[in-house]
Amino acid sequence: MSLSMQILEILVLVFVAAVALLLLTALTFFIVDRSQHSDAIRRNYPVIGRFRHLFSSLGEFFRQYFFAMDREEMPFNRAQRDWVERAGKGKTNTVAFGSTRGLNIVGTPLFVNSAFPPLQDQYAKTEPLVVGPDTRTPYLAPSIFNISGMSYGALSQPAVRALSRGAAKAGIWINTGEGGLAPHHEEGGCDIVFQIGTAKYGVRNDQGGLDDDKLRAIAEKPHVRMFEVKIAQGAKPGKGGILPGSKVTEEIARVRHIPVGKDSISPNRHPETYDFPSLLAFVAHVREVTGKPTGIKTVMGDKAGIRGLFEEIARQGPDSAPDFITLDGGEGGTGAAPMPLIDLVGMSIREALPRLVDLRDEFGLHDRIRIIASGKLINPGDVAWAIAAGADFVTSARGFMFSLGCIQAMKCNRNTCPTGITTHDPHYQRGLVVEDKEVKVARYADQIREELETIAHSVGVAEPRMMRRNHVRIVQDNSESILMSDLFPPVHPQDAVTLQAT
Ligand code: SF4
Numbered sequence: 001m002s003l004s005m006q007i008l009e010i011l012v013l014v015f016v017a018a019v020a021l022l023l024l025t026a027l028t029f030f031i032v033d034r035s036q037h038s039d040a041i042r043r044n045y046p047v048i049g050r051f052r053h054l055f056s057s058l059g060e061f062f063r064q065y066f067f068a069m070d071r072e073e074m075p076f077n078r079a080q081r082d083w084v085e086r087a088g089k090g091k092t093n094t095v096a097f098g099s100t101r102g103l104n105i106v107g108t109p110l111f112v113n114s115a116f117p118p119l120q121d122q123y124a125k126t127e128p129l130v131v132g133p134d135t136r137t138p139y140l141a142p143s144i145f146n147i148s149g150m151s152y153g154a155l156s157q158p159a160v161r162a163l164s165r166g167a168a169k170a171g172i173w174i175n176t177g178e179g180g181l182a183p184h185h186e187e188g189g190c191d192i193v194f195q196i197g198t199a200k201y202g203v204r205n206d207q208g209g210l211d212d213d214k215l216r217a218i219a220e221k222p223h224v225r226m227f228e229v230k231i232a233q234g235a236k237p238g239k240g241g242i243l244p245g246s247k248v249t250e251e252i253a254r255v256r257h258i259p260v261g262k263d264s265i266s267p268n269r270h271p272e273t274y275d276f277p278s279l280l281a282f283v284a285h286v287r288e289v290t291g292k293p294t295g296i297k298t299v300m301g302d303k304a305g306i307r308g309l310f311e312e313i314a315r316q317g318p319d320s321a322p323d324f325i326t327l328d329g330g331e332g333g334t335g336a337a338p339m340p341l342i343d344l345v346g347m348s349i350r351e352a353l354p355r356l357v358d359l360r361d362e363f364g365l366h367d368r369i370r371i372i373a374s375g376k377l378i379n380p381g382d383v384a385w386a387i388a389a390g391a392d393f394v395t396s397a398r399g400f401m402f403s404l405g406c407i408q409a410m411k412c413n414r415n416t417c418p419t420g421i422t423t424h425d426p427h428y429q430r431g432l433v434v435e436d437k438e439v440k441v442a443r444y445a446d447q448i449r450e451e452l453e454t455i456a457h458s459v460g461v462a463e464p465r466m467m468r469r470n471h472v473r474i475v476q477d478n479s480e481s482i483l484m485s486d487l488f489p490p491v492h493p494q495d496a497v498t499l500q501a502t
Contacts, residue, residue, distance in 0.1 A: 070100050075331070076378065076398065076408060083379050084402035087447035088440030107350060108475040109385045109484070114460025123453070124462035129392055131226060131370050132293025132323035139225040139293050141191075141393065143172040144464060145383055145448045148374045148395035149195045149228070149297070151179025153243070153252050154412075158432040159404055159421045164188035165434065166403075166441025175395065176202075178230055178266070180255040181218055188438070194218055195228045195297070196286065199266035201256035210272070212289050214257065219290035227286050228326060230297040231269065231279070232346070249424070276312040280320045287323070295324030295370075299346035303355045310363040318368050326395070327356050329375025349375035349386070354469070354488035357390030361491040378402065380451035387452070388467040389484065403444035404437050 026047055033039075033046035042049040063073070070079040079100060086093050103110065128142045147167055152160045160182060167174045167190035174190055176182075178197025185192055196203060196210075203218060205211040218224055243256075243264040253260040273279040279296070287294040300306055313321045330346025346352075353373050360369050373391035377383050378399030386394045398406070405419045412422040420432030456464040459471040469490055473481035 073408070075376065076402070080379055081402055081408060084399055084444055087444045088403040090443050093447065093451070104475055104479040106475055106477050108481075109381065110473045110475065110481050111381075111384065111388075111455055111459050112471050112473060112483075113458050117457050117460050118462050122462055123457060124466075126449070126453070126463045126465060129370065129465075131295075132287075134319065135287060135293050135323065136291030137225075137293075139191075141173065141225075143170070143445070143449070144387065144393055144452070145445055146172045146193075146372075146393060146395045147174040147400050148397035149175035149177035149193075149230070150397050150401075151177030151201075152182035152184060152255060153179045153247065154422060156417075156420055156423055156429050156432065157182075157184055158429050158434050158437075159401075160184040161187050162404055162432065162434045162437035163400060163441055164190055165438035166400075166445070167191070169438065169442035170445035172445050173225065175228065179252075180257070181221075181224070182251075182255045186221070186223060189223060192221075192224045193226045193228055194224050195230050197230050197266060198268065198270050199256075199264065201258070204257050208267075210286075211257075215286065215289050219292055224292070226293045226295065226324070227290055228295050228297050228324075229270070229273075229279075229283055229286060229322075231273065232297070232299045232328070247424070276309045277316075279309070280312060280316060280322075283322050284320060293323035295322040295326060295372075297326035297328060299328045299330055300352035300356060301346055303359065306356065307359060310359050310365070313365065314363055318365060321365055321368050323368075324370040324372055324392075325356065325360075326372040326374060327353055327391075329353075331376050349373060349377065353386060353391060354389045354484070358488065358491045361390075380448055380455060383448055383452050384455040384464065384467065385472060387464050388469055388472045389488070390469075390490070392465075399444065399448075400441060403440045405432065405440075 029050065030046040033042040033049060036043065039049070041052055068078065070077060070082075072078075083093060101108070126144050128140045129144075131139045131141055147163055150160075150163075154177065155163075161184045163174055164185050165188035168188035172190065173193050174185060175193040176185055176195050178195050178199065178201055180202025181192065181194055194202075199208060200210050203211055203215045205214075215227075219227070243252075243258075243266070245261045245263045248256075248258060248261055248264060250260050252258075256264070258264045270282065272282050283294050283296060298306070327349065328346075329349025329352065331348050347355075353371075357371055360366060360371065370392040371390065372393045372395055373386040373389075374395045374397070376398070377386055377394050378396050383394045401421055402408075404421050406421055407419055409418050411417055415423050415425055417423040417428055418431070420429040423429060452464045456462070456467055459467060461467055461471070469485035469488060470483050472484040474484050474487055475481045
């Protein structure tokens with residue numbers, strides 16, 4: 001038999017074997033699908049029903065890459081993500097042929113351009129702002145835009161290192177999240193805000209309470225500038241959590257001060273804080289032990305609810321106030337949280353921020369309490385809106401995750417993050433090169449600040465903190481826009497006037 005005939009025969013045999021294997025597999029699936037009880041589709045449509053699962057999981061990727069329009073996806077659309085990516089790469093963020101944004105969508109902010117914007121020599125620098133002026137070690141915060149709380153553990157080691165080094169380059173702070181202070185947070189030498197969660201990771205005693213000696217030791221580190229007592233976050237207000245023992249590696253255990261390999265439970269609130277007086281007492285205690293500005297992080301459920309905090313401050317006097325309030329929007333969330341809490345609990349930042357600012361100003365605490373806004377504020381327009389609404393600072397978690405290369409695969413809770421940001425698997429972490437990403441982190445922060453200034457100049461003021469609510473119009477459901485100052489009339493007299501460039 002000739003060689004070509006032999007090859008043909010082998011090919012036919014391989015083909016027949018492949019077809020037989022295929023039929024055998026289909027038959028096995030058919031029997032399995034027909035006899036299982038948990039999935040009605042596969043029981044009624046054996047084998048074929050499996051494609052539904054395949055296509056719905058692949059649909060996520062097809063939509064992202066092929067079908068979704070630039071402004072369609074959630075939680076962040078392609079236009080928003082691309083802006084961060086280009087900023088991180090140092091590429092120009094100019095676009096051609098006009099806006100792709102739907103400008104008649106309810107809630108869209110439109111900035112009010114000035115007929116006479118300041119000339120370049122009239123621009124002012126955004127000055128550092130002091131937080132906690134009466135503490136033993138006030139913090140002169142240099143940057144208006146900073147990194148929001150993300151724990152080491154939720155984030156990978158290279159991600160935290162890149163953030164820390166990028167933050168140092170950009171002169172911004174990084175918030176540790178509730179998972180304690182890891183050496184990786186300190187690597188870059190940037191300013192650090194230490195967050196105290198309900199489990200008191202990093203500053204806890206064996207019973208899970210606050211250990212003053214450990215707290216003092218953290219406060220003695222010069223880069224640790226402020227302390228934030230977290231009472232709620234956007235993704236899971238009112239919910240604690242379990243850190244499974246499998247995730248409690250030796251290093252995580254050392255950082256968090258918990259036993260290796262054992263489940264660790266976070267209560268759903270600080271046991272010490274059961275009303276506003278006890279909350280203020282806890283804040284005062286942390287401030288006394290650390291000597292550094294101490295604030296709270298929360299989500300606003302209702303204006304009337306948080307009013308009680310300000311009434312209590314009014315009763316006790318301004319010294320009792322937290323030095324800052326970080327307000328998270330109910331829409332926030334970087335890690336794993338139950339969908340009803342992510343979707344349905346807590347006001348969005350767009351509604352809550354002006355109300356909180358008004359309460360602070362109504363109680364005469366404008367210069368006493370700094371407000372830090374957080375919650376899906378990842379592009380310059382979002383940040384400009386928050387500053388105009390009355391925030392003193394803006395922080396972002398997911399914006400900085402995008403600068404690290406996050407592709408919104410939304411597998412942060414599965415240890416299979418394809419970009420190495422939220423996984424402890426060294427195989428995936430290999431993709432995150434710290435030296436490359438730290439530059440992107442810094443460039444992203446720089447470009448946010450630069451374009452924030454551009455918006456400020458366009459509305460006619462010399463620098464972003466001079467923006468007011470009458471510089472922004474908000475689109476209503478009849479497609480017309482009205483001034484934010486009409487929607488949320490400002491309380492502080494300073495807010496009622498337009499400060500023109502000097
Ligand atoms: S790439 Fe996906 S899994 Fe990784 S951080 Fe981003 S959203 Fe989470």
